[in-house]
Amino acid sequence: MPGSCEAAITLTGDLHARPAGSLAVMAAKFQSMVELAVGANTANAKSVLAVMGLGATRGQHITVRADGPDAAEAVTALIGILAEATPVGG
């Protein structure tokens, strides 16, 4: 059943290249459209370059939205990766 799902998290670290890569790899495994939103900016979560282009930093509130047959699983998986984003390196 197609559906939509949304959840938000406050970043504990900057969304550097490496976590952006992990996010995009995970997002691309789902059929659903998956989008990240930080303030007024949005990015296709399946595009690593778009995710990096968000320039999201520690303390910012980031929303994950998915729309499609596996929307809930996609949001859960991406929130999990965002929760692990670290303030060091990457």
Added chain:
Amino acid sequence: MSDEARVGIVLVSHSAALAEGTAEVAGQIGGGSVVIAAAGGTDDGGIGTSIARVRQAVQCAEAGAGVVILPDLGSSVLTVRALLAEEDFPGPVALADAPFVEGAVAATVTAAAGGDVKAVLRAAEEARHARKL
């Protein structure tokens, strides 16, 4: 999907250091499940391109799902085209018209997620439109 072979990436540059460094960055961002083969420099290690090095890199990157090649500039494209004209590889081999670093990163991420040659090629070529700022 995770048990299936991944599309391999070949980076063709005039400089061995540039090809290897770009492979290193893309590998870190893509999580390490994709073969990224660097084919930089001439046969004697100078600045230029080598058809032998590109051939070897394509063979190395072929894991059963095909290969996407990213050239840096000018004669890198000609070298890849010359190789593809003279040799038949077992799987699909595609040449991407993409920015080198961004294309390598985007292609690697899509390959790591299990995308096919067409999807990896598209990801590399779409990198042209990604804004950094």
